[in-house]
Amino acid sequence: MNEEEKLGPEERKLNDTERPRFKSGYVAIIGRPNVGKSTLLNQLLKFKLSIISPRPQTTRKRVLGILNGEGYQVIFLDTPGMIEPRYDLQRVMMKYVRQAVADADVVVYLVDATWKVHNPEGVARELEGMDKPVILAINKIDQVRKDTLLPLIETYSQAYPFQAIVPISALKDDGLDRLLKEIIDRLPEGHPYYPTDYITDQEERFFVAEIIREKIFHLYGEEIPYSTHVEIEEFKERPGKKDYIRAVIYVEKPSQKGILIGKGGQALKRVGELAREEIEVFLGRPVFLELFVKVMEDWRKNQARLRWLGYR
Template sequence: MSESPNTRCGFVAVVGATNAGKSTLVNQLVGAKVTITSRKVQTTRRRILGIQVVDDAQVIFMDTPGLFTPKTAFEKTMVKAAWAAMYDTDIILFLWDVRMDITKADKALRRMEGLGKPVYLILNKIDLVPRETLLALAAAFNAKFAFEKTYMISALFNQGVSDLLADLASLMPASPWHFPEDQLSDLPQRLLAAEITREHLFDRLHQELPYSLAVETESWEAFDNGDLRIAQVVHVEKQAQKIIVVGKSGARLKAIGQQARVELSELFGCKVHLFLHVRVTPRWREDRTYLADLCLEDPKDLK
């Protein structure tokens, strides 16, 4: 941590509808994979910090779950985490997929008005629509809400991201840094490893199944030769789901495990031995104690 009085540091919450590209943007801003992404909705389940240093400024990005109307206890903790990040931040980036109907933003914009924080409109996925559409969209949004500034970017293709980062870094208030210079995220390695496996499960499974599963790292062992042995449980809610995840003669789980293992080996820079098993944990999404065990609910909120 820096003690220098010349340093600056602050928080930037990245919020918006689910699938807008928030996690893709946070990874680009940090320059490393700190949070998982997918083409499916509701991928991010908790607040994850991604940290970047620009000269004397440490910028702490908060990736958040998407804003949607929650039903289950689990969905409520997700949306609550997104709003909590907005209360805790210096700047809010409101990310918008330019293909979406603008009226869908109304509820969130109304609620953000009461926060009294600077909100930046980030129109994302500009690679997918013509420029005229973007200008009209920017005008319509700015007629609805007093955005501090509007940016047009493509998080996936890294367009406009470096300008955004430079602008945000210049706005950070004078403060000691909150994290060591080389720290990229607040996610402990065992949680990151579980997220990587979940990303591959999301990629391979369809319809409702991804939402019925959670991944937990049960054991983590580093050997003298540098290899890592990681054992993880994939929780599902029903026996029928377990059968699908495992696949014929275990083929699907094996393929997913192989992909995750390759990525984990690259990430941790060593040989990884990954062991996955699937367990039926009925109603884990409704059990708040269980959500706390999975680090998806803050234990102090349980009282």
């Protein structure tokens, strides 16, 4: 008896031309600030990797998240919201977007269904010359009437040859299965890039700093979140004790230092409490977190300082 007969028809081994090949590749998630790019990444991964806030320009660097499934590995790149840069930090942020697009096999361009004004021609101009498959995802459909979607899909499809247009709600996990299928269909065949138990290639200390920054975005108004950079100065495992983490929060002006710390240190204490709780969930172990505030004059507008802070 040969192998095929022993296995029966359903279990018969597939030959090379029949076997569905493994798909793997990079997918850049791009779009204007606040459209829900980071929410989408987290929802796809079923893990809170990228920080989220109701305010624009929350994400400042590329965040890499790996999704492993039956027959595929998708490496998502969450990016800062695309804007016309006005100062050096924003110029570096836009460089990160360009790099993510350059690395990508597939681009997901995200727009917001709740926008009062859509500009499909503007989107088409941005995508001009991009020789990669682009999927348009229309997000936040939980916030709009269903009958507004069809005309929206129509105008976008006339402006640019999108490979697919998928209405979604990243927040409510609606439409993401279809979006993922459209992505995987367009990924090249190939081996996985990372071991299948990896969720990212970035260091723990990057995410720890991001979590602290997220709490600042949630707790302070005006310019404070935008003037803030968080640096992990020490991250030490201690035998028999909690990990020790010392973070420095840089602001641009002495007045901002006072606001960040608050009366009797209460405001900063709140940042520390909320951040520590989430860092512990993220790392899966208890930590001791100490926060310090320092002034670094106008760091967002100074190339040498930006480089020193890791924005290269």
